[in-house]
Amino acid sequence: MDRRSVIKNAGLAGILAAGVAPAVHAQAAVRWRLASSFPKSLDTIFGAAEVFGEKVKKMSGGKFEISIHAAGELMPAFGVVDGVQQGSVEAAHTAPYYFFGKDECFALGCAIPFGLNSRQMTAWMYDGNGLKLMREFYAKYSMISFPGGNTGAQMGGWYRKEIKSVKDIKGLKMRIGGFAGKVLERMGGVPQNIPGGEIYPALEKGTIDAAEWVGPYDDLKLGFNKVAPYYYYPGWWEGGPQLDFFVNQKAFDALSAENKAIIEAAASEAHVVMQARYDARNPNALRQLVAAKTQLRPFPQDVLTEAFKQSMGLYEEIGAKNESWKKIYADYSKFRGDQNLWFRFTEATFDRFMQAQKL
Structure with missing residues (x-):
């Protein structure tokens, strides 16, 4: 029997009568x-x-x-x-x-x-x-x-008081996501790991002195500008x-x-x-925050310098006791170095020029 001619010329009843079962690949839900x-x-x-x-x-x-x-x-x-x-x-x-x-x-x-x-x-x-x-x-x-x-690079969070130098980090009770809290602690701060939905009341009541989440779009929705006037940048702990x-x-x-x-x-x-x-969405949200009297501030240079120093020291210490970290971070660190070399000549230079233009 020519299987192809049967399938071509017969209806389903004819196919079944001829003993030729059609292929069925139904997947269970x-x-x-x-x-x-x-x-x-x-x-x-x-x-x-x-x-x-x-x-x-x-x-x-x-x-x-x-x-x-x-x-x-x-x-x-x-x-x-x-x-x-x-x-x-x-x-x-x-x-x-x-x-x-x-x-x-x-x-x-x-x-x-x-x-x-x-x-x-x-x-x-x-x-x-x-x-x-x-x-x-x-x-x-x-x-x-x-x-x-x-999320892309994030903002550095909301503060009830100005951060004028690295000295102002000491004793600072801050909601800060994940691993960055270890660095903040080494700088004298007091990290708090609080879910996003619980940050506003903690900041409003003064249970914490500062909080970071993501950036303008989310921060505007969460209303942090109503309880903390100073908005710092960049989020050095969350570049990507x-x-x-x-x-x-x-x-x-x-x-x-x-x-x-x-x-x-x-x-x-x-x-x-x-x-x-x-x-x-972040650009328009940032405009709205500034219009509502949010005070944008860059982190003082000594804060960034100290945070970098403490971060590198922390990674070295962890690698000495955690073999998985040592293995993964070695690859991560090399990749970061190669990427920064490339970006220095392309992305970073182009971005600096474009951001200086009044477009």
């Missing part, structure tokens, strides 16, 4: 849950997880759906890594440096003081050894990572903080090859969309 570390009100960061979920559903024709849950809905903002590791949820969207208390290496997957900027971080991840090295590390926690967004999608390794391994590719593609789109939104 997949339903996951994702726990975010962020509130829904922050449409830039939380929104990246929504972009991820929407793309997964669209690319799978609705057969793979991921429900997105804000911080506190399924678990606390800082409980998402445990949730993924234990399989309570299949995925999470978070800033890895929140979990430096488990191991300092989490910070290398997000941002460290005086580290890579956003473009350099993406380059390290996608064309350097970053993704390989970080996935080797995250495997200890039974999860696999996918780059899930970047990357967020990640963490996926439970067993859950990922159970996916079809097609769904694995969908996860990777959807995460990449969310990665690009997040920074695009920040870059597009």
Whole structure:
């Protein structure tokens, strides 16, 4: 029997009657849950997880759906890594440096003081050894990572009083994300790791003296300018903080090859969309903050110098006792040096000229 002629000339009944079964590759529906570390009100960061979920559903024709849950809905903002590791949820969207208390290496997957900027971080991840090295590390926690967004270089935060010199850092109680708190502590400050949704009341009540979050767009929404007048820059601890999608390794391994590719593609789109939104929205938000009497201030040079010195000392100390850090940071540091050499002649020079023009 000529199989091709039967299929071409017969209807379904004829095919079945001839004993020729059509190939069927129907995939079972997949339903996951994702726990975010962020509130829904922050449409830039939380929104990246929504972009991820929407793309997964669209690319799978609705057969793979991921429900997105804000911080506190399924678990606390800082409980998402445990949730993924234990399989309570299949995925999470978070800033890895929140979990430096488990191991300092989490910070290398997000941002460290005086580290890579956003473009350099993406380059390290996608064309350097970053993704390989970080996935080797995250495997200890039974999860696999996918780059899930970047804010770009951040602002240096909101202060109730002026910072005139490095002396003003001593005793300063500051909400500061992740790993940077270690440097602030070495400078005499008192770091506080507080979720985004809880920063405003702490600053308003004076429980803390200063707080940083991301930049103008988010900070305006959170209203920090109403309780702290001084807005400093740059955020030397966050030159290019990357967020990640963490996926439970067993859950990922159970996916079809097609769904694995969908996860990777959807995460990449969310990665690009997040920074695009920040870059597009921050300028107007900064104008609004200045119009509302926000006092913009650059950090004094001695603050930056001391912070840099303490950061480099800290990395050396950690490397002496943490083999994983030593391995990853060696690669990170070399990549950073190469990138800064290149950017010095191109991006930085071009940017300085353009920013001096009155366009």
